[in-house]
Amino acid sequence: MSGVCDPRSRLATIGRLFYERGWTWAAAGNLSARADDGSFWITASDTCKGELTATDFLRVALADGQVLEGGPDRRPPAETAIHRAIYETQETATACLHGHSVEAILASRGRDPVVLPRVEMAKALGVWDDGTPTGLPVFANHPDVASIGRAVATFLCDHPRPLPALIVRDHGVTAWGQSLSDALRHYEAVEFLLALIAGGF
Ligand SMILES: [Zn+2]
Numbered sequence: 001m002s003g004v005c006d007p008r009s010r011l012a013t014i015g016r017l018f019y020e021r022g023w024t025w026a027a028a029g030n031l032s033a034r035a036d037d038g039s040f041w042i043t044a045s046d047t048c049k050g051e052l053t054a055t056d057f058l059r060v061a062l063a064d065g066q067v068l069e070g071g072p073d074r075r076p077p078a079e080t081a082i083h084r085a086i087y088e089t090q091e092t093a094t095a096c097l098h099g100h101s102v103e104a105i106l107a108s109r110g111r112d113p114v115v116l117p118r119v120e121m122a123k124a125l126g127v128w129d130d131g132t133p134t135g136l137p138v139f140a141n142h143p144d145v146a147s148i149g150r151a152v153a154t155f156l157c158d159h160p161r162p163l164p165a166l167i168v169r170d171h172g173v174t175a176w177g178q179s180l181s182d183a184l185r186h187y188e189a190v191e192f193l194l195a196l197i198a199g200g201f
Pocket residue numbers: 028029030079098099100171172
């Protein structure tokens with residue numbers, strides 16, 4: 001399995017970028033990508049995203065999050081539940097990136113949804129396409145992360161053409177895409193737009 005559609009090296013590169021950009025402080029955040037069989041690779045809990053190696057990833061089952069490869073000294077992050085909710089409802093999503101930026105927390109204070117400004121960068125999320133929503137959904141943070149995952153799954157089932165990103169309040173952004181490059185472009189665009197809002201735009 002490790003040699004077939006193994007995204008770990010590319011995820012480690014993206015992890016360094018996330019760390020250097022201030023999107024994953026203090027071992028927070030998690031990065032994942034689907035494997036060929038529908039399972040997905042995800043960063044293990046408590047790993048610095050700036051120093052990821054192949055042993056910092058686990059391959060987990062989509063249906064229940066069971067660890068299929070990796071460990072045994074590693075465990076999946078609680079937020080695996082959010083990644084599963086996205087992969088289960090967004091069939092075309094192959095990668096999912098989650099960070100904890102200062103700007104995401106500031107921009108989502110008192111806003112639900114967070115309405116994205118229609119500046120040029122919004123085009124990276126398709127916001128200027130006909131019918132595309134402009135509101136980034138905001139979910140309540142909760143110690144029981146599985147309950148956030150259920151709320152995300154319900155929202156995505158009820159909204160057939162969502163923006164490829166969401167916010168958990170006082171927590172951070174999750175973005176996804178049809179490839180790792182796609183997910184990274186979406187994540188980066190959202191952080192740019194949230195930084196604008198946090199800056200008073
Ligand atoms: Zn998180």
